[in-house]
Amino acid sequence: MQTRFKGRVWTFGDDISTDHIIAGKYLGTTDSKVFAEHAFEGVDPTWAKKVQPGDLIVAGDNFGCGSSREQAPVALKTLGIFAILAK
Template sequence: MEIKGKIWRFGDDIDTDVIIPGRYLKTFDPKDLAAHVLEGERLDFSSKVNKGDIILAGSNFGCGSSREQAPVAIKHSGVDAVVAKSFARIFYRNAINIGLPVIISDLEADEGDIIEINLEGGVIINNSTGKTFKIAPFKKFLLKILQDGGLVNHHLKEKE
């Protein structure tokens, strides 16, 4: 599975209340959630992010509550992956469960850089600098869950 996109940079400790503020949790509609994604950190993010873009963050991304709406809002905003130095464990699992790739890496990239991620090969290439970064290759069962669009879709396909 390969992902290519433009980087949006965020810092450390981006919590789920910043990803999708609690006042918007009156809905479960993914489009409504996406309209407010990360506005606690960058007010205009949802209006500027494009399909295929990638979030690059520091440590402890997704800390805070266990709300599944946080990765849902990110995924439905058009973001194809989140790369961070570390993730809160429940956010990491929630992201995989809904089909959003989350990659642990010390990737060096500036906002606007274009990167390519090869989840099977365990490599990230920063096309803007030419640097290559190694990551842990994703296990086949995780790749299948992501390719199927999340755990529920994967389970439904397995039952067919």
């Protein structure tokens, strides 16, 4: 069985924390669209506008480290990130 995926690959290094994915200043809302609009804002303010459904993230060690906040994966899911491959 062969499976093919199509999407851009976004690469990140080690120790990408939940604070990198969605800054704490947005935690006062429950709107997943707000989380998506501001994903990785501190790393690249234009990232959320460039990512497309079906894209993938490849990262090093400790992706998603730091405070446990569900808003980080919600932001990535809302953007349509298909998969995250990390060490």
